Amino acid sequence: MEEVAGFCIKQRGGYGGGGGNNGGTGTKCGRWNPTTEQVKVLTDLFRSGLRTPSTDQIQKISSQLSFYGKIESKNVFYWFQNHKARERQKRRRVLVDEPNEFHHQDKLSSTKYLAELNQVTEPERVLETLQLFPLNSFREPGAESEKRRLFANDNCKENTYNIGTEMEHPTLDLRLSFL
Amino acid sequence: MEEVAGFCIKQRGGYGGGGGNNGGTGTKCGRWNPTTEQVKVLTDLFRSGLRTPSTDQIQKISSQLSFYGKIESKNVFYWFQNHKARERQKRRRVLVDEPNEFHHQDKLSSTKYLAELNQVTEPERVLETLQLFPLNSFREPGAESEKRRLFANDNCKENTYNIGTEMEHPTLDLRLSFL
């Protein structure tokens, strides 16, 4: 969750009060607990296309972020690695998963579904090479911006599974042999 | 997160997504709530030795389980992660909690315990119909990678930031143009 949406009164480093280190919770110096500002900046960078910062960039970013709280370059390094990997993984999963969920009926939903899928799939603008700096302003073309994030998604589809009615019965043989 | 759903005031980790709900309990949306059948199958798989399904397997499992209700592959993924981690944790805890002494299993009091432990311990049979997936390997500490040490530490300097002062203003300076 990158989102840090509204605000959460929470735990994480909130920063708010504490200054540097893991703020609020007073967690020990175990692992880096990014403050919301740090996350925000990192996210912006990521969104503006940075995916694999060079050692140099890492240093710089880290150094800037240290203004908001304790941070080491490796944290920045890992952050990008993880963020990138998870984005990919999520995407991969959503792609394969969501597919047939709404077998029967509801054309409309299919449309919506496609739209979502699209969104999920498309955002690959990756402008890799640097010189980024996200001047927070323009967000590229109106297209996506980011709306969707994690694989979470709302596939709030009601369960229309088998319920008695038709249903094609997907070979269900829970006999684990399907693996 | 910018929720698409529009509601779900979430905070951090939550994720929220409006999920549909799931068949069994009819819980509201929010997080996946596995049906008993789903849990049963997952448990069986786990007991039969599967601990870290590959992406492919996750996909298949998820797809099979969708017969019983809404489910996404990430749910399967998390389920195994958590289950494995908790088993490990439990074991670790036992080791610490019950330091030495009754290795020679006594009788009762620890019955429940033993039962659990047993369950936990026994599944080494790993009979997979499946091909690969790593049999649990050991964790062998030590072996440090120099690579990572690249980021040698700018380490733990306590925060000398600007604590007391107010720093809310994330104001600019986020001029990441420094990169």
Add this chain to the structure above:
DNA sequence: GCCATATGAATGAATG
């Protein structure tokens, strides 16, 4: 209602 526990979800940190 409140608290304890179980478990889904997220993510920092590694390792190969």
Add this chain to the structure above:
DNA sequence: CATTCATTCATATGGC
């Protein structure tokens, strides 16, 4: 890069 481990947060539940 992909995967995995450890921790931690958040929510669902059941008991009282």
